[in-house]
Amino acid sequence: MIEVSAFRWVPPFARGHVRDFRVRWALEEAGMPYRSRLIDFAEKEQDAYLNWQPFGQVPAIHEDGLALFESGAIVLHIAEKSPALMPSDEAGRLRMTAWMFAALNSVEPPVQNLGELDFFTSDESVKAARRPVVVEAVNRRLASLARWLGDRDYLEDRFTAADLLMTTVLRDLGHTDLVETHGRLADYRRRCEARPAFGRAMADHLADFQEPVPA
Ligand SMILES: N[C@@H](CCC(=O)N[C@@H](CS)C(=O)NCC(=O)O)C(=O)O
Known part of the structure; x- marks a missing residue:
């Protein structure tokens, strides 16, 4: 096992x-x-x-x-x-892989920067100085993601492992209202979180x- x-x-x-x-x-x-x-x-x-x-x-x-x-x-x-978790056609598999990298390599780094600032930085003056810049970097990625999602339910035409990773990245913003301000992203996250698994x-x-x- x-x-x-x-x-x-x-x-x-x-x-x-x-x-x-x-x-x-x-x-x-x-x-x-x-x-x-x-x-x-x-x-x-x-x-x-x-x-x-x-x-x-x-x-x-x-x-x-x-x-x-x-x-x-x-x-x-x-x-x-x-x-x-994965489409059977090659193009679908490659698109899924691209989105997996996007979740971990394009979206997660700014999200993680914000988490480090909010949870692990005790110096309030450092926090106050850096936070707007860090939030702006997160928002840029969220806006791009929301634009891509548009009316789609998932990153591509069905749920895949990429949606799983992207959802876990978006969840790490749960202590903020950043995802909620991009309504489509909030719906997307909730849709994925509603899965029984x-x-x-x-x-x-x-x-x-x-x-x-x-x-
Ligand atoms: N890139 C790694 C990151 C793993 C990671 O950061 N794990 C955290 C928990 S979420 C951890 O073990 N932190 C303890 C440490 O870094 O010493 C992955 O995705 O598996």
Whole structure:
């Protein structure tokens, strides 16, 4: 059975956003059973884990002797096994791949910059100075995405692994109203989040968190 690494504990604001969720969602869409392998922050820095995920991050998977890391690579691997996530024609597969890279390489970086500023920057003067520029960069990407989506339900003509990744990226703006101000994007995100596989994956992702072990 596929094993997916995930954190045993993260602060409440991060729950529902840790990237093992992407993999769980893809596995649920594909109907592939898995089990989680919970790790703590000390374990992620140890050789055994670094030999699995070189950067000490989650997620990583083990599957029949294969070790794989990077959420995008793992989701692509799962999609290649599942018509539920990937079109059968070559052009469709290539378009899906392009949008997967777009989610992780064009949209996620500015979104992540904003998250770092909002959640991990304690210096209020740095925050105040940088935030407008960072928000503007996010908004540029959201506007392009909203323009592309237009009246479409999904990035292409059906739900694929690219929509899965894009939704997880948009969810990381949930502490702001930025997605809501682009109405089509908000509808798109809600449409993808309404999928039963999303709900099952989220329930399992959240259920795995435990309270911190006292030091
Ligand atoms: N590019 C990686 C990023 C993984 C990542 O940033 N994981 C976070 C949790 S969402 C993590 O493990 N952070 C702990 C750390 O970086 O030490 C992927 O998509 O798999």
